[in-house]
Amino acid sequence: MAAIAFVSAVYLVLDFHRMRSSLADRYRGQTLSLAHWTDRTLDHLAGMVRDAARGPNGLCSPEGMGGLVRQFGTIPVVRMEVRDETATSCAWQQGNALERLCAGVPGGDLVRIPLDLGGGRRVLLDLFGNCLFGAIVPMDAENGISHRLLSNPPDESVDGDDDGIWSVVVSPMRLQAGSGKWPVSVVISAPGSTLVQQWAASLPLQLCLISGLGLALWFGPMSVVRRRLSVEGQVRTALRRGDFFLAYLPTVDLASKSWVGAEALLRWRHKHHGVLMPNAFIPWIETSPLIHDTTRWVMIQAAQDLNHMSQRVPDFSIAVNVPPNQFIDPRLVAAADEAFGSRPLALCQVVFELTERQMLDYDAPGLRYVMEELRRRGAQIAVDDFGVGFSNLTLLGMIDVDYVKIDRSFLREEAWADPHMLEAMVPLLRDLGVVIIAEGIESERQLDRVRRCGIRFAQGFLFSRPIELEMLLAALSPAVADPEPA
Template sequence: MRNISAACAVVTGVCVMLSAAALGERYADGVIRFREHLIARDMVNSIERILRYVVSNQREALRRLPGQPCETVAKELAELKTYVRYVRGVNLVANEHLYCSSALGPMNVALSAYIPTGQCQYGLSLNRGTPYQPDIPVLPVFRPTAPGTGLLYVIEAPYIADVLAHGVSYGAGKVMLSVAGSGSIDEHGVFSAATVASASRSGRGAASADFPFTVTVTASPAFVSQVRWKYGAISCAMGLLLDLLIAAAYLVAFAPRRLLLSAVRQGLGAGQFCMVYQPLVDIPTRRIVGAEALIRWTHPRWGPVTPAVFMTEVESSNLIGDVTRFVLQRTEADMHAMNDNAPFRIAINVAPMDLERKEFVAEVLALTDRLPKSTILVLEITERFLLARNPGVRNVFATLRERGVRFALDDFGTEHSNLDVLGQFPFDFVKIDRQFISQIDKGGEGLIEAITAVAAHYGMQVIAEGVETEAQHEALRRLGISFGQGYLYRRPVSAEEVFSARHASALAADDVN
C-alpha cells in the first residue's frame, strides 16, 4: 500500500510538473510573440514617418515639374531635392520613363526598372540596386501626378536599415522590411529577393496601413532563452511550492524593497534628505546659467545613500509623490533664499509615474507661481516607452508648457531613448548622455554632430552631460553645443555655492568680453 501511495505521489508530482512546464512554455511563447509584434509595429510607424516626410516635403513645388523638359527644370529639381532628406535622388517621370534626375540630369530609364507595374496608391518597391548603382539597395517610391507621369523618389536603404536596427535594442534578433513582389532588407542593410525572403521569414509581423510593406521581427535567441527560462522557473516553482512557497518567495523578493521604502518615508519626516545643485554652464562663455536639482540622503546608520540605490524603487512606488513634493518645496525655498533677479534655469527630474499622478500638474503650477519671476523651471524626463504608452502625458506637456515650464529629454542615446520620441513630444532640450561625451575627444564627434542636427531639426537645444576634461569642453564648443554639465565646471553643491559661483562666472565672462 505504501508503495502504491508513493507511486501515486510520484505520478501526481510528475503530472503537476509537466502541466506547470507546459503552462510556462505557452505563456513564454505569448510574451515573445507580443514583444515581436510590439517592436514590428514600432518599426512600421517609424518607416511610415520617413515615407510621409519624403512624399510630402516640397510636394507642390515638385508636382509642377513632371512633363516639363529636363533642360528647363533640372536646376530647380536639383535645388528642391536638397530639402528632401533620406533620398538619393528625385526623378521626373513621363510616359512611364525616368527622363530627368536631380543627381544625373537627363536620362532615359523605364519606370519598370524601379517600380513593378500594378502598384497601389503609392508605388513602392525594394530593389537590390539601381541601373547606375546595382549593388546598393534602394527603396523607390513613385508618386503619380498624371497617368504615366509623376515623381520617383529613390530612398537610400541604409536609412531604413538604421531604423530597423533600433529593434535589436529591445530584444529583436532579426528585423526585416518586406515589399510584396520586390524583396526584403534586414537591420544590417542586406537585401534578399522576394522568393528568398518569403522562404526564410519567421517571427511576428506588422503591416503598414498606408504603404505596401510589412516589418517582420524575430526575437533574439538570448531574449527567447531569457523569457523561457524565466517563465519555466516560475511555473516549476508554482508546481513545487504551491501557495505557501509562492507567498514565501514573494516575501523574500519584496521584503527588502518594502524596508527600503519605509526607510525613505521615515527619512523624509526626520530631515535626512537635502538638495544639492549641479551647475549648468553656457559652453562658449562658461557662464553659469542654471542648475539641476539633485536629492541626497544621509541615513543615521547607513550613512550617505546614493540615489541609484533608492530612487529606482521610489519612482515605481506610491512614495514618488512625497519625494517629488519634497524636491519641489525645497528647491523653491532655495531659489527664494538666494534673492537673485538674474534669469536662472532650474531643472528637476521627474519620473513617468509623476506625470500620471492627478496632483502633479497642480503641484508644478503652484511652484511656478511661487518661484522668483527670473527662474525658469525645466522638468527632465526619461523612459521613452512609458511616455509613449500614456496618452495623457501629452496633455500634461501642453498644460505646463502654456505656463512657461520647459522639458528636457534626459540621458538621450541610452537604451530608453531614440529618435522617435523627439518628434512625439515637444521637448525644449536634449541631454546627451555622459557615455557619448566621454568618447568625444577619442573620435566620437560624429555621433554628437548627428544628435545635434536632429535636435536642431526639432527646434531643441543640446545639453552635454558628464563633461570632465578641457579637451571635451573644447570639442563641444567647436561643435556648437549650447550647454554643458560636469565635474570640469563644478560638482553638485549647495544652492548658496551655486549662486556664488554664478556671480564669479558672470564676472569672468564679462572680463573676457
C-alpha cells in the same frame, strides 16, 4: 517563512491534483480503448454463435455445442443458455477449464450478453468480465486499480470503491465508458489510498524541489520584497524627518563661462549609511507609490532654493528630474502649483527633465493635459540622457521639447572610435529647434570637442561637482559670478 510554508502547501496540493488529472487522462483513454475492444470481441462471439445456430446440426446438438465451445478459445464464457419463446432449449456450463484460463484473476460479477437469433430464439451468454481483460491489461489489483466489465447500469457499490478514511480525505477515481452495441460498460476505478500512495512515491523529489524553491524564493524574490518593504518604510521616514536634501549641478554657458542654471539632484543623508547616491534609491522610488510624495518634496524644496538663487542671478533656472509616469499624472501640476504658485509664468524659471529609465506612454490621456498646463505656467521641457534608454528621436517626435541633454556616453574618449556620432547628432537636433546641453564634461579635450560641435551649454565635473545650496549661492555672488572652469 509562513509565506514559504503556505506556497509549499499550495504547491503540494496542486501537484497532487496534477497527478490525479494525469492518471484520469491516462485511464480515460484506456476505458475508451477497452470499450472498443470489447465491442469487437463480443461481435466476434456473436458471429460464432450465429454461425453455429445456422449449422446443419443446430446449436443444441452435441456436435454444434461442442464445436462452438471449442471456438470460444480465451473468451471466458461461463454459461450459455439457448431459449425459445416458451422455455429453455439447452444450456452449457463451463468446467475446470475456466479456472485454468482465469488463474490469478480476482473474482467479480458475471456479465450477461443477450443475443437474438430470430424466430423467437435467444441466446444468453454469461461472461467472466474481469477475466476478459486479463490478457490485454496489466493486473493492478495489488495497487488497488481495477478494470471491470459490468452490465448496464453498473453497480455503484462494487468491491474496492469503499476506501475507509481515505474516501473522506481523497475521493476515489472512477472512470466509465459504455459499449456502443452491447449492454455493458468498462469501468476503471482507483481508491483514494492508491492515488495518495502513487503521489507519495514522488514526494521525496517534490520535497527537494520545494526546499530548493524555498531557498531560491527566500534569497531571491523574497529578499527583494523584504528590501523593498524596508526601503519604503525608510523613505517615508526620511520624507517625514527631512533626511533628504538637494545638491545642484550647474549648467554653464560656454560662451560667457557663467552659470545660468542648475539641475536639482536628490540626495539622502542616511542615519546609518551616510550620504546615499541616487542610484541606491532613485530607481526604486520611481516605480513605487512614493514617487509623487518625493517629487512634491523636491519641487517644494527647489522652489524655496530658487528664491535665493534669483536674488543673485535674476534669470537663473532650475531643473527638476521627473520620471515618465509622473508626466501622465495630473497631480504633478498640483504639486508644481503648490511649490511655485499657480500665477501666470510661475514656472518660467523651471525646467522639467524627462528621465530615460522608463518608457513614456505617448497615448496616455493625462500626458497632453499635464504638458499643456505646465507650459501655460511657463515651464520648459528637457529630455535627459538623450541617446540611451528610452530617450531617442521617437520621443522628440511625440512631445514638444525645449532642451536635449546629450548623454555623457557620447563624450567618453573610449567611445571616440566612431568620432562622427556626436557631430552627426548635433545638426539634426538643431534642425528640430531644440537647445543642446552636453553632459559629463570632465576634461579639456571633451570641452574642446563640444565647442567645435557648436554646443553652447554644458554640465560636468570640469566646471563643478554637485554642490549644496550654500556653496552654489557663494559661487553666484558678485565676487565670483563668472567662475573659471575647475
